[in-house]
Amino acid sequence: MSEDNPHSSRGSASKTWLERIASLFNAEPQDISELEHIISEAANRQLIDEDTKGMLHGVLDVSNMRARDIMIPRSQMATLDIEQSISEILPTLLDNNHSRYPVVNEDKDHIEGILLVKDLLQFAFDAEAPAFHIRDLLRPAVIIPESKRVDALLKEFRQKRYHMAIVVDEYGGVSGLVTIEDILEQIVGEIEDEHDDAEDADIKKMATNVYQVSALTPLDDFNERFNTTFNEEEADTIGGIVLHAFGHMPERGESIELDGLMFKVSKANSRRLLQLQVISGKPPTATEQD
Structure with missing residues (x-):
């Protein structure tokens, strides 16, 4: 008779959903892709917000990472x-x-x-x-x-x-x-402290012609700093330009040359670029600070 009871059907579906969420936190993960699907579905149903979704995905990423x-x-x-x-x-x-x-x-x-x-x-x-x-x-x-x-x-x-x-x-x-x-x-995600200003957080000189650059550096700021002419209609950040040039999600250590600069991936996860090493043979701009 339960087949004819719509309330019973909804209750069963609800119970199944709650059990799936509970298994995310309480059970030994067996299938990462299934867990990622559950997290995304929970966000779609507004059971968790986007920040929580990102952190849960981050936890899953960390479980597969090495030093x-x-x-x-x-x-x-x-x-x-x-x-x-x-x-x-x-x-x-x-x-x-x-x-x-x-x-x-x-x-x-x-x-x-x-x-x-x-x-x-x-x-x-x-x-x-x-x-x-x-x-x-x-x-x-x-x-x-x-x-x-x-x-x-x-x-x-x-x-x-x-x-x-x-x-x-x-x-x-x-x-x-x-x-x-x-x-x-x-x-x-990226943690900034009270010593970080906008430029230090995005572009930092490490050695002669070697820079540590956040992948989220606005493209107009990057172009101004390095005298480059990357198309600002193609991407908002330098990470977007590099990702488009690779044509795939690169792993740490992969490198590519663009507009006279060598870009090497210093930090990335399965979803996004985080940090780039940029090697430049060009002279610094007037605003360059050591």
Whole structure:
């Protein structure tokens, strides 16, 4: 008789939907594509908003990522040399505004430890503080392989209360670093802090002719900064131009040359480009700032 009862039919459908949502959070995922479909359907039914949908997709992406997929490449690591004095390291601290830095001995393959900027405060405000060597303030560096699962790394970050890990390749050479912020950004999107202004958030000079560029940089800003002529009717952002040129969703490490610039994907997930490395042989514009 339940077949003739429309209320029973709706109740059954509702129950099935609720069970599907519950399984998303409580059951061991068996089929990622099915979970993604459930998330999209939940957003379509306005059971969750678009931000929540994006974060849930981000969680699913993170579960399939390795440290190599999200690390800051070796070439973009801001480091300090263990032999530098406090006056010598200040420019690096001011240019980068990080809270911690790997300290190296001669080159980036020899990490001596991690310096927390807050550990310098006692010397900055105490005129009678004794002289010190950077070595005296170092904290141990956490070393992980490129193959480390990102979800497992996030768990370790939380449990052991550290915020940065040095990533090494199979031969023990340093290939990059990962911070807890890098993982969280895969889930919630780009995180800007109070030190970021519009230009610093979008385009940052890393070395001579080498720049770190957000894929969301407005195309008119990019054209002005690099003297390029990308068609602003074709895309709103430089990431859109690069994505169109590739013709597919590129993975980290893929590169392409456009208008005299080399674009290398520094950070991306399965849905969008996040960060690009841009290598330019052109002279800087008048507004260029080191």
